Amino acid sequence: MISTQTLQNVAEELMAKAAIEIPDDYLAGVKGMAETEEGDLSAFVLRAMLENYEAAKEDRRAMCADTGVPRWFVKLGNEARIEGGPVALEAALRRATASATHEIPLRPNRVHPLWRTDHNNNVGLNAPEIDYSFEPEANWIDLTAVHKGGLFGTDYRMLFPGDGIDGIKRFLLDTLIAFGKRGLACQPAIVGIGLGGSKDTCMVLGKQAACLRTVGNRNPDPRIAALEMELKDLGNSIGMGAMGFVGSSMVIDCHIEAGFTHTGGMPMSVHAFCLSSRRATARVHADGGIDYRTDPKWFTPYMRRETVEWQTDPASGARSA
Amino acid sequence: MADRSSKRRTLRLKTPISAEDIADFRLGDVVYLDGLIYTGREGVYKRVVDEGAELPVDPAQVGNVNFHCSPAAAVREDGSYNVGAVTATASFRFAKWLDRWFEISGCKVIIGKGGMTSEAYRKHLVPQGAVYLTTVGYGTGALLGRGIKRVVAAHWLEDLGIAQAMWVFEVENFGPFLVESDLQGNSLFERANAEVAKNLDALYEGLKPPVMSRYGETDDRKDELI
Numbered sequence A: 001m002i003s004t005q006t007l008q009n010v011a012e013e014l015m016a017k018a019a020i021e022i023p024d025d026y027l028a029g030v031k032g033m034a035e036t037e038e039g040d041l042s043a044f045v046l047r048a049m050l051e052n053y054e055a056a057k058e059d060r061r062a063m064c065a066d067t068g069v070p071r072w073f074v075k076l077g078n079e080a081r082i083e084g085g086p087v088a089l090e091a092a093l094r095r096a097t098a099s100a101t102h103e104i105p106l107r108p109n110r111v112h113p114l115w116r117t118d119h120n121n122n123v124g125l126n127a128p129e130i131d132y133s134f135e136p137e138a139n140w141i142d143l144t145a146v147h148k149g150g151l152f153g154t155d156y157r158m159l160f161p162g163d164g165i166d167g168i169k170r171f172l173l174d175t176l177i178a179f180g181k182r183g184l185a186c187q188p189a190i191v192g193i194g195l196g197g198s199k200d201t202c203m204v205l206g207k208q209a210a211c212l213r214t215v216g217n218r219n220p221d222p223r224i225a226a227l228e229m230e231l232k233d234l235g236n237s238i239g240m241g242a243m244g245f246v247g248s249s250m251v252i253d254c255h256i257e258a259g260f261t262h263t264g265g266m267p268m269s270v271h272a273f274c275l276s277s278r279r280a281t282a283r284v285h286a287d288g289g290i291d292y293r294t295d296p297k298w299f300t301p302y303m304r305r306e307t308v309e310w311q312t313d314p315a316s317g318a319r320s321a
Numbered sequence B: 001m002a003d004r005s006s007k008r009r010t011l012r013l014k015t016p017i018s019a020e021d022i023a024d025f026r027l028g029d030v031v032y033l034d035g036l037i038y039t040g041r042e043g044v045y046k047r048v049v050d051e052g053a054e055l056p057v058d059p060a061q062v063g064n065v066n067f068h069c070s071p072a073a074a075v076r077e078d079g080s081y082n083v084g085a086v087t088a089t090a091s092f093r094f095a096k097w098l099d100r101w102f103e104i105s106g107c108k109v110i111i112g113k114g115g116m117t118s119e120a121y122r123k124h125l126v127p128q129g130a131v132y133l134t135t136v137g138y139g140t141g142a143l144l145g146r147g148i149k150r151v152v153a154a155h156w157l158e159d160l161g162i163a164q165a166m167w168v169f170e171v172e173n174f175g176p177f178l179v180e181s182d183l184q185g186n187s188l189f190e191r192a193n194a195e196v197a198k199n200l201d202a203l204y205e206g207l208k209p210p211v212m213s214r215y216g217e218t219d220d221r222k223d224e225l226i
């Protein structure tokens, strides 16, 4: 039985970690780009960002004052039991969001879309979002905090099968160029692409691809993995770098997630996880043990299952779809 | 990592920034500030420009630098302020208030995110002898937060909230910023856009257009969104 007090404490800690500590994989990506960036101004921006990440950690302050919209991704082991059930878990996450907003401090960004009502704690109607997934045979809970920034850099389009890979490339270029000018997307970014699914699924997959996979991680489908690399290089060949200055630092990595879609369509979404790519994960074990990490490990084989049944191979413990 | 910054000047200036210093700015200069600056964005502009409210402080006393920003801040129980990170917000949305704002406040330097169009600079900033500095990144919130030495005041905090209040900060080595507009109304971003645009036709070459277009869609990729 996992106690709700533990969950709330862990969630508060995750809020601070996400806001303050840039994940290592993203940091390594920016460092790599700072080495190779030929554009003078773009390279200057990357160096300033590297300094900024250090300052954030040293001072224990948020890396960017636009602390984005805090949200939660919960992976529940099938055998995990929470004291008070899922309702208590949601209450713990909402409480942690509110208290951490005040303590760190974060900017209270969340307001009502029409009345601009601000509770000053990033909690309100449908906020923070809590997304769920499940994991067979596990008795732990993974909590991931993401503080997604960016009013800019995300778009959706219904493409059609006839548009093919050309259509995907065009729409990616359109999105990156449009929002890359003046650096509105705060690139270089982890670009997440959702392909297929229903419209809403398409958006969700792209968002999760951007926020929940680490730099260097590849899709298990080798052809999608190849497309990820191709699209990353395409984005970096635009001639645009950080803040829209001349350069090549646009896409730190590109992640694609696909979902079966209507036979007549090929919806596509693009999401940019910005220079403040804020995520932090903790695994809360059944015995109360806690392990913090920066890789959400969200897209498990179970998440990407393709067929009707899901079987566990009793001999190896490995899973097959 | 080669140091390619030698071409760029780095300036450290005290606020209020003098007319001579402003005239000397070149696009792409790196600027750090010391002294007093204040925040003000749509909440303050609406109040002062649209509703005619008196400024809560004598503008001559708080420097001539208007930061388009909302800090990640909280008010402690004892009434003191905990300012964490500070980052600018996108400025292009505020152009419509600026003429009157400059007249009322005597502001000469705007710091924000993303700049405005050169058209807006010529219309609103150049006639006032004002220029625009952009934050860098734009996520340098921790560096900027470090540069804030003291919260002098947080005006209209009750009514406008943390994000929209008029904060007055005493700053030290506050930056970096880049000079984005000069007294001729040129824009560093537009210069970059023009460079990038040269490559765009080649980039799209051979990619067939989508089978279904979007209503109102532009095909001119040299356009900007703002």
Ligand code: SF4
Pocket: A064, A065, A066, A067, A068, A148, A149, A150, A151, A185, A186, A274, A275, A276, B087, B137, B138, B139
């Ligand atoms: S997009 Fe990211 S880096 Fe840019 S201001 Fe928003 S949170 Fe900060």
